[in-house]
Amino acid sequence: MNDPTALEKKVRFRVRDLDTMPFVFRKLMAMLNKPYPSARELGQVIATDQGLSVKVLRMANSAAGGVRSQVLSVHQAVSLLGINVVRSLSFCMASYDSFFSSNDPERKGMWRHSLLTALVARDLSVFLRLGQPEEMFVAGMLHDVGHSVIIKHCPKEYARMQVLMSRGKETLEAEQEVLGVGHAEVGAWACDCWRMSALLCNCVRFHHQPEKAPSEYRMLAYLIHLADAWALQAVDPGNIELELFQPDCLALLKVTPEKMTELSSQAILQLEEIERFLSSHNATRAS
Numbered sequence: 586m587n588d589p590t591a592l593e594k595k596v597r598f599r600v601r602d603l604d605t606m607p608f609v610f611r612k613l614m615a616m617l618n619k620p621y622p623s624a625r626e627l628g629q630v631i632a633t634d635q636g637l638s639v640k641v642l643r644m645a646n647s648a649a650g651g652v653r654s655q656v657l658s659v660h661q662a663v664s665l666l667g668i669n670v671v672r673s674l675s676f677c678m679a680s681y682d683s684f685f686s687s688n689d690p691e692r693k694g695m696w697r698h699s700l701l702t703a704l705v706a707r708d709l710s711v712f713l714r715l716g717q718p719e720e721m722f723v724a725g726m727l728h729d730v731g732h733s734v735i736i737k738h739c740p741k742e743y744a745r746m747q748v749l750m751s752r753g754k755e756t757l758e759a760e761q762e763v764l765g766v767g768h769a770e771v772g773a774w775a776c777d778c779w780r781m782s783a784l785l786c787n788c789v790r791f792h793h794q795p796e797k798a799p800s801e802y803r804m805l806a807y808l809i810h811l812a813d814a815w816a817l818q819a820v821d822p823g824n825i826e827l828e829l830f831q832p833d834c835l836a837l838l839k840v841t842p843e844k845m846t847e848l849s850s851q852a853i854l855q856l857e858e859i860e861r862f863l864s865s866h867n868a869t870r871a872s
Contacts, residue, residue, distance in 0.1 A: 592739070642657075642658075704725070706724060710808060723785060724805070725813075742763050792810050
C-alpha cells in the first residue's frame, strides 16, 4: 500500500463501526472524563456485560475473604474493592475481550505487554505526582493498539511486514516500508474515531517520539514512552530496542533507572495476579 492517506481512510472507515468498540468498553472510556464517578454509576455500566459482571463479582468475593455475607451485586463489589481498582481492572478485562482475545500467542503477548505498560505508567504517574493515573493506565493499555488494528484490518499488508521482519527488518522499518506510517499513527487514528480524549490520542500517537508531542501532552507522552521501554525490559532484560528508547526521558521525568526497575518489578507481580484471576475465571466458565 505505502499510501498513508489511503490507509487512514481505510482504517477510519473500518474502525468507525461501533462493533469494534463494545458498549461496555465505550462506557468505561466515557467514565474517565468523570473525576468522581459513583460506585452505582460504575456498577450500572459493568452490569450491562454479563461476563464482566461475573469476573468483578468473583474478584470481590475473593477479596472479601472472611466477610460473612457473599457479595451478590456489582454495586457491592465496587464499594468493597474501590472505584479506581474496579474501573482499571474492568477496563483491562474489556480491552482483552475487545482487542487482544485470541489463541494466537503473539496477540496474547501484545495484550500482556500492553497491560504491563499500563501498570508501570499508572504507578509512575503516582510516583511523579503528575496526576491522571487512571488516564495513564488506559494510555498504556492502548499505546500499541495500532498493531491490533493492522492485524485485523490490513491482513495483506501485515503479511508483507512479517516477511520483511523475518529478513531482519525492525518492526517500525517494516511498517514504514509497507504502510508509510507506524503503528502509533494507526492507533491514534483509531482512538480518534472512538472519540477518545486528546490526551489519550497524543500519548498513543507519540509514544515512540514523545519529543514531537504537543507541549501540553509532551510530559505524559514521555511517561508512556518510558513505561513501554521498562515493560519490555522487565520481561526481556537487556534487550530493549535502544533505537526506540530515549535515555534522556529519565532525566526529563527526574526518575532513576533503579526506581523504574522497582516499578516494573512491582508491575510484573500485579500482572501475574491479574493473569491468574483471568485464567481461573476462564477455566471455571469452560467447565
